[in-house]
Amino acid sequence: MKTIKLYTILFMVMFLVVSCGGAQVAEEPAVEDTSAEEVDSQESETADEEMEEPMDEEITMSYFMWDPSFEETEQIMVDKFMAENPNVTIDFQVIGTPDYWTKLEALSAADDLPCVFNMSAGFVDQWISDGLLYDIQPYVDADINPDDYFTGVFDVVRNKSTGNMHAFPFAFVETVMFYNKDAFDAAGVPYPAEGWTWDEFLTAAQALTVDEGDDGVVEQYGFWFYGRYAHIESWVYQNDGRLLNEDATRFAADDNAVEALSFLDSLIHEHGVAPEPKEMEGIRQQDVFPLGLAAMWVDGAWNINGNRETIGDDFDWGIAPIPRGPQAAGDTAYGWPDSMAIGANCPHPDLAWEFINFMTGPERTIDLTFGGKIPIYSPVANSEEFLEADQLPDNKGFLLEWANNTGPTTFTPGWGEWRGYTDGAGFEGQIDEVFNGEADLETALSNITEYANGVLERFYP
């Protein structure tokens, strides 16, 4: 009895605390605003002074970056900028990818976003609609010569309603077909050529599928894929298909998209030239091709770096276009940028832009760019160095041609959730059930549509 009484009291107090907590939260912004104002007023003071005496004022500005493996290289860029701007100190911080977003969100909640930070294509719509990214269109109009940049991927970082840019790409990637040249030679199949079709691809894949001793255990598959965005969307676009409606507010796979999905499924279950995804469980997805388990693979060009490392001298490989589907009139490449954004409350937006402009321009040479990503500044991308002639693939220049075909993407607010980007649920989970032979395409598509639109309705009621 006594415990019951105590628990009753506990719950009553909990509710009391909850309601007080409510009041507390309601008060919180007000209190925080004052502190924020203090900071703001201090900083706007410095900003004012900066305008009066731009050269002498000491300014510290924070810059967050998400890739620790690239820390040293990025530090070189940061140091160069500070050398050119002696009054500026860049507080440069690198946070491991898994925790980068958590930290940014916590800082955003505390109204303490860094001035400049990396922004991914998958999240940019969300951050723009939250009003957290500074509108940089005026700077872009003033300082950027469109002829010098790959403007095709700029659409990804635009506010969908105003068309203004809220982040500036520093590099971008395209999905491509990686193929094992040694395996092609062994099977006596010609290398993929520009404009090759699904039929030609299937013929090649059949020849490249090797089952030694006919024991049912395939030693080398012709191709391999699963429900991952880079694996799927690439094929949809190459059949002139669309997964979203016109204004990208709803999931609505059109006939061409469905045709692409069912072609992919037939590779597994009809032609046996690709494994069910679950067969590859336990091997990192980016290792299947380098380990020689599949002779072809479609994924982002940034894998060039990992391929070099894992394949080593094991075999010769190259990159090629993704084959065209029956409905495709021309090529549509799937590509997106990695960008830098300015926090909406950054007290030094001019300086922040100057920094971004520096970090994304001619100073970022090939040796300071992640292998397989294309620098957004085209004179650098078109330089001899970009081809990295001493390393594989020997046709790296193909990336630049392919980039001219860059078409739409499926990025929306809530993309990560409906696409199943990190959790393998949503679109990815449903379509993987089809590829694993556990569900049929029609059911999966209706589930995906319902789930994805449930997510999208939260943003576009």
Place this chain on the structure above:
Amino acid sequence: MRHGKITPYLFILPTIIGVFVFRLGPTAVAAYASFTRWNVRTPPEFLALGNYIELINNETFWLVFRNTLLFTAIFVPGVMIISLLMAMMVNQKLPGIAFFRGLYFLPYITAMVAVAMVWRWIFATRFGVLNYVLTNFFMVADPPAWLADKTWALPSLAIVAIWKQVGFQMLIFLAGLQGIPATLYEAAAIDGASKTKQFFNITLPLLSPITFFIFIITVIDAFKTFEVTFAMTGGGPNNASTTLAFYIYQNAFTFGRMGYASALAMFLMLIVGAATFISFRLKDRLVDYAL
């Protein structure tokens, strides 16, 4: 024991201050957040019961809840039995026993990312150690794709979680076993009680307060397990291995739905709170304090 009126309050004061400021404060905010739409980045927007209504009508949530119960049903007995067994094994006076005590504790202190990498290899479909053993020594023709299999993913995770966790419970059991006076066993041995009898008549009853404590924290652990899922399957395939704590993490940080995540957390608190409450009520009947 007799004591001054305010003495107990002085003893609990530091802890109570800490709990109020650093735990209950944030918990209260989370409770409030459960009635809002909050993406963390921007201020919350009041929704009243919206999150709770969504939760009840959400199929994924019920799937996740079922997964959590299944996980708990494997995890709690697994951890309790194995850790007690291990504690009794390393509580023997044998040469080199300290070495084993150390080995048994290794999984608990090793970083999850590292552990996950190894276990993913063990469970791998084609080149995994487990399937290699199954096909070559037990003649299983078509072994499952463990972590990619809708039926097996969750039990596989539970096994890894048990493996990772038992060292911790073992340590507490060990401390408990040390508290049992050796004279009791000596007396029982003189009376001719077998080892089994000694276990049921001395060890279990005298260990019951500790066992109760371990049971409660193991249940809480089971409901809060997140790291294993995060590192091994990410909740896949298609949510088959998503448990409540992982689902909360996803909603809070990947989906930007802190409000909904908070509602889920309140639900979790209610369930675990109820389980704890029932356990405490049963405790008086099952637990022997040697007072």
Place this chain on the structure above:
Amino acid sequence: MTTNYSTSSNTTFLNKVQSMINLRLLRSSMAYVFLIVFAFTTIFPFLWMISTTLKSRGAIFSLPPTLIPDLLFQEGMWDAYVEVWTQHNFLRYTLNSFFVAGAAAVGQLVTASMAGFAFARMKFRGSGFFFALLLSTTIIPVEVVIIPEFLLMARLNWLDTYLPLIVPSFLAASFGTFMLREFFATVPEALVEAAVLDGATTFQIYKDIFLPISIPAMTTLFLIAFINNWNELLRPVLYISTPELRTVTIGITTFQNEFGAQWNLLLAAAVISVLPLIIIYIFAQRYVVEGIATTGLK
């Protein structure tokens, strides 16, 4: 006859001893078999981890996987460790972690033993209520309280200091309080009564009876608190920005990037980070197992 008798009795006695030794031998060898089987399952992944750190980058994911590393006794065998140790200031990170985990763990011993003692042995109004409150805070998942906590720390101006990592763990030791409450509850009342007769104050009873008799439990709590704080990942990443203040867990995350991880480095860092814990554990377990004996209360 006497000789005869004594011989036979000796034989029986010897036989008995012999069979007892046999039984003991059998028992202990059985025990070792079990111990070793268990040990194999706990150590296998750890061995694999070490093996991976001795592999070249290309060999880490080779198929079928191999336990014997390709660089074993080759040139560059220790490259991963050298790289981890020199590229990042892991010595500094380790010392930082020692400080944070040590401070938090020692603090927990003080606060949790005091509160645990009150909850276990004193009757006072609201004890059940306060205890339930305490317990309920261990149930709430950290994911939903971390942002409010972060805002609190930001307001206290504690960001980029160790205070958010130490103070809450120090003060709000719910788990430790619960644990010590259960251990203190098992201390025989007779001991307390004897002390009361001797005129001991409540504080003396706590300090001179409960603390010494609970050395195994206290050591266990210290270990657990130390390890949990050492392995804490989310909070250090959120609260610490200055590189000099990084803890080992932050150090480990620096080997994970957008496209996966540098596994040999990451695992080398994990091995480095686990070594101090093993040492502390070996040192501490003497007190877990022999604690009672040292207090003379057997």
